[in-house]
């Protein structure tokens with residue numbers, strides 16, 4: 001299974017910066033990209049085209065949309081469809097990111113609809129889950145993760161293990177500089193792996209990423225842990241210099 005190093009640029013960057021960062025990422029890593037690593041970039045919608053032009057046809061580099069609405073087309077002002085993402089060269093999309101869940105109030109049943117619809121349209125889905133600090137303090141990590149997995153992945157049929165990736169992003173570790181410790185990551189990823197093995201016939205091969213304050217200084221240690229098949233990076237993916245160190249960590 002190849003490790004996936006993913007950049008979530010969130011609502012950052014303008015055209016020129018996206019162009020130069022994407023170029024520097026490609027130039028700085030493509031010759032040394034290990035065979036067992038892949039790179040995925042999630043720019044905001046207005047930047048998809050410029051990043052797509054840089055990484056299109058580059059082996060091991062992929063483009064993803066940060067969000068979509070689960071319909072082919074229609075009167076949904078302000079929304080973007082999976083068909084439009086695919087048309088711009090995206091092969092992946094994020095669903096269930098903590099910022100979508102908490103700021104935009106996307107609930108579990110809506111997220112389940114998005115996962116199913118996105119997969120049906122041919123997008124690979126990176127489904128994000130993670131507990132809040134108060135849930136961790138109340139010893140509810142397992143309960144929360146299993147609930148998010150069970151509801152979000154209900155009714156889906158997978159054609160192969162590459163179409164689904166899970167990202168474990170503890171909410172308290174996102175953008176805080178407070179990375180989860182080794183035991184916490186191992187425990188959460190084991191819970192997710194056991195669920196996947198029980199739910200899907202190729203559950204052993206579905207990638208599980210860790211996200212939350214991943215930096216060049218902690219990336220290689222995190223990537224060496226059992227059941228960690230990649231990372232989803234926010235802040236440290238905005239500069240090519242730090243993201244490249246993570247790609248090659």
Ligand SMILES: O=C(CO)COP(=O)(O)O
Pocket residue numbers: 008097169173174175176177211212213214232233234235236
């Ligand atoms: O939300 C994240 C990636 O999706 C993580 O963000 P940070 O790496 O900035 O903590």
